[in-house]
Amino acid sequence: MALVGLEELRAAQQRIAAVAVRTPLIPCPWAADGARTLWLKPENLQPTGAFKIRGAYNRLAALSDAERARGVVAQSSGNHAQAVAYAARLLGLKAVIVMPDTSPAVKVENTRSFGAEVILVAPGERDTFVGELADEHGYVWVPPYDDPHIIAGQGTVGLEIAEDAPDQLDTVLVPVSGGGLISGAAAAIKLTCPGVRVIGVEPELAADAQASLRSGRLTAWPVADTYRTIADGLRTPSVGELPFEHLQAYVDDIVTVSEQEIRDTVALLARRGRLVAEPSGAVAAAGYFHRADELAGRVFAAVVSGGNVEPRLLAELLQA
Template identity: 85%
Template sequence: MTLVGVEELRAAQQRIAGVAVRTPLLPCPWAADGTRRLYLKPESLQPTGAFKIRGAHNRLAALTEEERARGVVAQSSGNHAQAVAYAARELGIKAVIVMPDTSPAVKVENTRSFGAEVILVPPGERDTLPAELAERHGYVWVPPYDDPYIIAGQGTVGLELAEDAPDELDTVLVPVSGGGLISGTAAALKLTCPGVRVVGVEPELAADAQASLRTGVHTAWPVADTYRTVADGLRTPSVGTLPFAHLQAYVDDIVTVSEAEIRATVALLARRGRLVAEPSGAVAPAAYFHRAEEIGGRVVAAVVSGGNIEPTLLAELLGTEA
């Protein structure tokens, strides 16, 4: 299986220039504890509120004219949905998005606002209907993570980290779901600054990737189990086939965080970091605050992968003590 390399990562960086935001690497002096320092990479500042625009635009921009004319179909709980819809609008491509009916309303509404047709289905049908629609209507399927163009696009996060990080950076924390973000980011970091450790982070209630990496066996969890976590963007039951190969090649470890820790970190990032993060986006920094012994490191960067949170949930979490 061919892994994404520097050439594909650089090509993606060129394709998405001017569309995806080159997000800053923010020092967080308020999070230092005398022995460790934290930097945050706020992908919540992207035009669609999450990192997914990188991979989606890279995939759609690489389509042929014939493929663009056919339109695209994708499945997502929300952030990939918005990204594909946004990229399709910018490139003049029809987009049909299959979303679970449990998706946050803000993500469904945003996806529709970008001009995509949204089809809501029970969670168990999210990953099967797109193939049927592609077969029936000729759409090009744009998967959320199991695609080299998607992985390369998400990997531009890693290229930017490598270019912007202080020389002392030793650990990077990345959330894990289907594995596109951590695959591309880990590849970029290991291929350009190999001394940096890459540690994935996922909810305890959706820890299929940790089980897969630590056992070496590609493991899936039941949808009913992964859908228990508040981190709705990380409920995918297993990492993709291509992402799993990247995890085995480039990722040092995967740790988990609890629901209480995720919720507390959303509030902490809002109060102290002045950043709005959805629960999925707070998972990586949650490991810095609650899993220090597991992740190690003295100078740590954490990817805040998205900020598309329901206002009512944000208000609820800000009403609790961080």
């Protein structure tokens, strides 16, 4: 499979320009410690509350008229679900979304509010039932990460970081789940700023991507294991095949953070950064606050990938 290149990334950037917010890089002087500084890329400010709108709109906008008439189906724990529903509404398409019955209620409600039909299934059925629906009804399947259009759309995050990069930026931290975001972002950064390192960050309880990258072989974790993490958007049991090729080509390393470190970072971003991040969205920043000494960088950028957090959970984390 061919890797996504600059031509595809630039085309995606143009295609989504009127839909996705071009989020700024925000300096965080409160996070500087004399040895290093941090900039945040707040993708929680997107219209669906997460970066996923970039890839979803890029994929749906590229469909042929015949494909659009068939409608689309997707599977997601929440952020891809909302993004596909939102993009489908903008483009006038029917959308059916398969979600685990463990998905946060706020993500299910938001997906329905954008006009999609939501079908809740057991977590282990999410990635199989969607194929059955596509076969039965003829829907176009819009995967959450294993697709070149999805990767190119998510990669516009990396293009923007490269364009807005502060002086001496040397390390970019990106959360890892199925690999669409880090694949596209890493490709964009390495193809435009080759000296900048790209480091993935994932929960210790869902560290399949780290195992895959370090072993050189795609490794899956059982759903029962990945579903232990509070970071519900990062529970995918393995990265996709095409994302894995991008990881091998462009990602320097993947580090992990603990559940407590994720929880602490959600609270810290809210209190000091005035940013509402869901646990999945706080993972990359947690890599800075808890793993920076291991990474030896001086000027970091971290992607805050989403902010769709249950209000009760946010209140709990802020009170801890």
